[in-house]
Amino acid sequence: MNEAVNIRVTVNGEVRSHSVAPRETLADFLRNALELTGTHTGCEMGACGACLVLLDGQIVHSCLIFAVQADGAVVETIEGLAQRKAIAELQEAFHQRNALQCGFCTPGVLMTAYGVLARPGVPSRNEIRDALSGNYCRCTGYEAIVDAIETAARRRAEAAAEPEPETAP
Amino acid sequence: MNAPLSFLDRPNSYIGRSVPRPNAKRLLNGQGRYVTDIVLPRMLHAAFTRSPHAHARIVSIDVSAARQMPGVRLVATGEDFARICKPWVGTLDHFKGMKSPPQWPLPIDKVVWSGQAMVAIVADTRAMAEDATEAVQVEYEELPAVVDIDAARSTGSPVITPEFGDNVCFRGVLDTGGVDDAFASACHIIEEEFRFARHTAVTLEPRAIVADYDPNEPRLTVHHATQTPYQFQDLYSRHYGIAEASVRVVAPDIGGSFGMKLHVYHEDMAVVGLSMMLGRPVKYVADRIESFVSDIHARDHRVRARMAIDAMGTILAIDVDDVTGIGAFSAYPRTSAIEGNQVIRLIGAPYRLKNYRAGLQVVFQNKVQMSQYRAVGHPIACTVTERLVDLAANKAGLDAFEVRARNLIRDDAYPCESPTGYRFEALSHEVCLAKLRTMMDYDSLRSEQRELRNRGIHRGIGIATFVEISNPSPAFYGVGGARISSQDGAIVSITPSGDVRCLISVTEQGQGTETVIGQIVAEHLGVDRDRVKVITGDTEVTPHGGATWACRGAGIGGETALQAANKLKANVLSVASAILQDHAGKLDIRNGWIVDASTEQQRIELAEIARLAYFRSDTLPPGTQAQLSVAHHYAPQGYPFAFTNGIQGCHVELDAETGFVRILKHWVVEDCGRIINPLLVDEQVRGGVVQGLGAAFFEECVYSETGQLTNGSLADYLVPMAFEMPDIEIGHVETPTLDTQLGAKGCGEAGTAAASAAALNAVNDAMAPFGATISQLPMTPARVLKALGHI
Ligand code: FES
Ligand code: FES
Numbered sequence: 001m002n003e004a005v006n007i008r009v010t011v012n013g014e015v016r017s018h019s020v021a022p023r024e025t026l027a028d029f030l031r032n033a034l035e036l037t038g039t040h041t042g043c044e045m046g047a048c049g050a051c052l053v054l055l056d057g058q059i060v061h062s063c064l065i066f067a068v069q070a071d072g073a074v075v076e077t078i079e080g081l082a083q084r085k086a087i088a089e090l091q092e093a094f095h096q097r098n099a100l101q102c103g104f105c106t107p108g109v110l111m112t113a114y115g116v117l118a119r120p121g122v123p124s125r126n127e128i129r130d131a132l133s134g135n136y137c138r139c140t141g142y143e144a145i146v147d148a149i150e151t152a153a154r155r156r157a158e159a160a161a162e163p164e165p166e167t168a169p
Numbered sequence: 170m171n172a173p174l175s176f177l178d179r180p181n182s183y184i185g186r187s188v189p190r191p192n193a194k195r196l197l198n199g200q201g202r203y204v205t206d207i208v209l210p211r212m213l214h215a216a217f218t219r220s221p222h223a224h225a226r227i228v229s230i231d232v233s234a235a236r237q238m239p240g241v242r243l244v245a246t247g248e249d250f251a252r253i254c255k256p257w258v259g260t261l262d263h264f265k266g267m268k269s270p271p272q273w274p275l276p277i278d279k280v281v282w283s284g285q286a287m288v289a290i291v292a293d294t295r296a297m298a299e300d301a302t303e304a305v306q307v308e309y310e311e312l313p314a315v316v317d318i319d320a321a322r323s324t325g326s327p328v329i330t331p332e333f334g335d336n337v338c339f340r341g342v343l344d345t346g347g348v349d350d351a352f353a354s355a356c357h358i359i360e361e362e363f364r365f366a367r368h369t370a371v372t373l374e375p376r377a378i379v380a381d382y383d384p385n386e387p388r389l390t391v392h393h394a395t396q397t398p399y400q401f402q403d404l405y406s407r408h409y410g411i412a413e414a415s416v417r418v419v420a421p422d423i424g425g426s427f428g429m430k431l432h433v434y435h436e437d438m439a440v441v442g443l444s445m446m447l448g449r450p451v452k453y454v455a456d457r458i459e460s461f462v463s464d465i466h467a468r469d470h471r472v473r474a475r476m477a478i479d480a481m482g483t484i485l486a487i488d489v490d491d492v493t494g495i496g497a498f499s500a501y502p503r504t505s506a507i508e509g510n511q512v513i514r515l516i517g518a519p520y521r522l523k524n525y526r527a528g529l530q531v532v533f534q535n536k537v538q539m540s541q542y543r544a545v546g547h548p549i550a551c552t553v554t555e556r557l558v559d560l561a562a563n564k565a566g567l568d569a570f571e572v573r574a575r576n577l578i579r580d581d582a583y584p585c586e587s588p589t590g591y592r593f594e595a596l597s598h599e600v601c602l603a604k605l606r607t608m609m610d611y612d613s614l615r616s617e618q619r620e621l622r623n624r625g626i627h628r629g630i631g632i633a634t635f636v637e638i639s640n641p642s643p644a645f646y647g648v649g650g651a652r653i654s655s656q657d658g659a660i661v662s663i664t665p666s667g668d669v670r671c672l673i674s675v676t677e678q679g680q681g682t683e684t685v686i687g688q689i690v691a692e693h694l695g696v697d698r699d700r701v702k703v704i705t706g707d708t709e710v711t712p713h714g715g716a717t718w719a720c721r722g723a724g725i726g727g728e729t730a731l732q733a734a735n736k737l738k739a740n741v742l743s744v745a746s747a748i749l750q751d752h753a754g755k756l757d758i759r760n761g762w763i764v765d766a767s768t769e770q771q772r773i774e775l776a777e778i779a780r781l782a783y784f785r786s787d788t789l790p791p792g793t794q795a796q797l798s799v800a801h802h803y804a805p806q807g808y809p810f811a812f813t814n815g816i817q818g819c820h821v822e823l824d825a826e827t828g829f830v831r832i833l834k835h836w837v838v839e840d841c842g843r844i845i846n847p848l849l850v851d852e853q854v855r856g857g858v859v860q861g862l863g864a865a866f867f868e869e870c871v872y873s874e875t876g877q878l879t880n881g882s883l884a885d886y887l888v889p890m891a892f893e894m895p896d897i898e899i900g901h902v903e904t905p906t907l908d909t910q911l912g913a914k915g916c917g918e919a920g921t922a923a924a925s926a927a928a929l930n931a932v933n934d935a936m937a938p939f940g941a942t943i944s945q946l947p948m949t950p951a952r953v954l955k956a957l958g959h960i
Contacts (some may be wrong), residue, residue, distance in 0.1 A: 023296070037206035038199020040424070042373040043457045047883035050373055078199030091197045098848050100857060101679030103196025104373040104424030125896075134922050136883070138373050138425045139679055141859035141920075142891040144852055145721065158770035 012080030028069035049135035078107035107113030183688035187848035216298035220280035223876025240297030259499035261649030269499035281497030283460025341529035351486030355477035368868035461881030467542035482565030486524035500540035511546025544573020544921035629935025631924035639720035639915025640811035656804035658712025667776025674714025675726030693734035695758030720915020733801035807908035815839030828950030843912035857920020
């Protein structure tokens, strides 16, 4: 059953048609066929979180999903989120706080953080640590990541509380 | 607003300032370029058939079916590589009597650990190559596996390399004399047996390599996820007989290394050979299971230790015996003896200790190689020492801080020497101890502990002092014959636009090397940091140097950059003085302008000097030859190592019913000399602490009696995750080394060096009311329950 299958997926806003092997994971498809190498693989078994992407708005492990299962779906990767400036304040907070070292976990961590920020209110440090429980980072020791997400969440909450400026900056 | 101006207020003052990393932005946008991501034209993929046995003779190999599999381009065995690759032996001359068998990329007559790569397949895709690995037929004759370190040394044990006669790779002895007398006269003797599991680096990006051999010139280009590109340039050149200048090793973004990616791996050497056989690029990326069975493992020690003290709690003598298991051979080119050697040399190092004796046995066994990983030997030495000190405190009725205050080397005693021959320029144990006490609010923690104990809540407080080796001279490897440089090189240039490029041999794995080098160059040259571009990790571009390991990047690489920048500045000022017809000594550079040194008045822009020098040399005064590039090398001189020191504290809560330990908080006070970027130093320390806490509570490579690794996946091997890790508070003391102008020492291993020791002391403190003790890492819930007598 190695016949290639044709799939159509909307990835980062673009419709992509490809023929894929049934055993090819979504992670491999994104990295190899679409050259979206921001999605990483660290375990290929759902344990490390390096491969997280958005599939129809849900954060999923792209290493656990076959590319064929994404047929007809909408996928967004780190490149897409970055390009449409959906995580700009997180990226800025991560940069200032040095919440990454080698950066290999970072795309997955930012996906999780994006999910955290989508919820209302400012999460506690424990809630942030809990949300990160599926993201393995060998370099940072996590604290800077928690700090950066906390900062971004607080800024977002503050911005939401302020009245709209009358003119664009 | 009347605060006096500090040095940080000067223009272009960057050393000592927390600035973010310019190169982090790429990574934050998913635009990293890791070796895993690299694709070259006509590239093929390698996979390996691996040995299912820990120890077996290879009777026959049949690859005919594998060759017929779809997409397969090449199947190669040990004999194919032996024809083109010189074997390697992991010994160093200064370890007398050390032995290790020769290694080839793939084995020829026997396999010596389970998971060892046996046969290489190259195919159009990785999946096709993997499919073909299953079609390889190997007939093995199983041999008894040597697994346990005691069994390995017992008479009658099977010998892994029969020519050696036994399974001992290296024996080390240190003896100051006086130990037996000290024990005979001691008031108390403390004795403990410690066990330290094997664990492994688990970098999130596994090992990855793309080798591209072009037979026409010939030349070899290797994109290699490593810390040490020059070391590999040398090795590929010598083992495959390619001229060194025709070998290029590029280390782009690396997804974590921690010492693991600077050793020779059989698969990596094989990939180079495969590319030579095919004349095409070949890529190999280890998957997670392959990482567990083929990356170096770390530690694996059993230490028996005794300490003699007098009635006042003064340490009189230490006597230790360390046995460490290293796998079936010693790693190359750094060997597997450094770890044990550092254990026995660092035990007792923070203390005024005169009488010391240590024995070391480095033992072969049928497991994957054990070798250097972050904080080589330090956590073992620190844990043994600090646990003994706590036990001594108990015997002498002293508090943990008091026993250390009585025994630590005094801050005014430097320079001095350890009983094991380490020379200390200047350390700061006493200041650090006092600072930690304040940061922890130790007295309140103790009273809270007493109060909570009455309510059945068992918290523990542990502290651990440490000494760390950084900035190594050739005393580390060079004297042993290894072609591993302790010097670094930099080329710094002014570009025609007046920007600055620094090509330097130290490398980046996310710790911030390029940022720190940029800060140093910008400050010493007098330009804005944004105008300095730092380039690392390509042997064809940067001068030869040691690169980044053993905490040498900032100390040695930083001094190299500093001296190079000073040289270049002198060159710039000499051209400026010719143009301005003024004395160079009266000029300076600030913010990219040549200024009058005393008035800071701007005279001519650096960019204008560069324009004239590069494009209008005809307008320069006769005889002016502008040298706007300098190449500079720096090798450490003076002390053979720049020792650093510090102390850590750990606060835990023990659930005596379940054996679970929650880490509430962790503190570190450390002294890495001149701090170049506090933000980056703190994050190095935090990352290091968490790796130490992983070793303390979770991480263990578990082997069966037959030498099978039983937990080689991220579902089974536990790593520290965000939820279990505490916030870590960090304090600094700065005692710069006077061996360099920069004054920086290393900080990357400080966190790992003492975190597990502080944790072990904290757990023992929590268990004290139960009369229980533990001396084995990791402290899994089962082991804690066992110590408590519950199971
Ligand atoms: S690669 Fe998908 S979770 Fe690790
Ligand atoms: S930054 Fe390296 S794994 Fe997280």
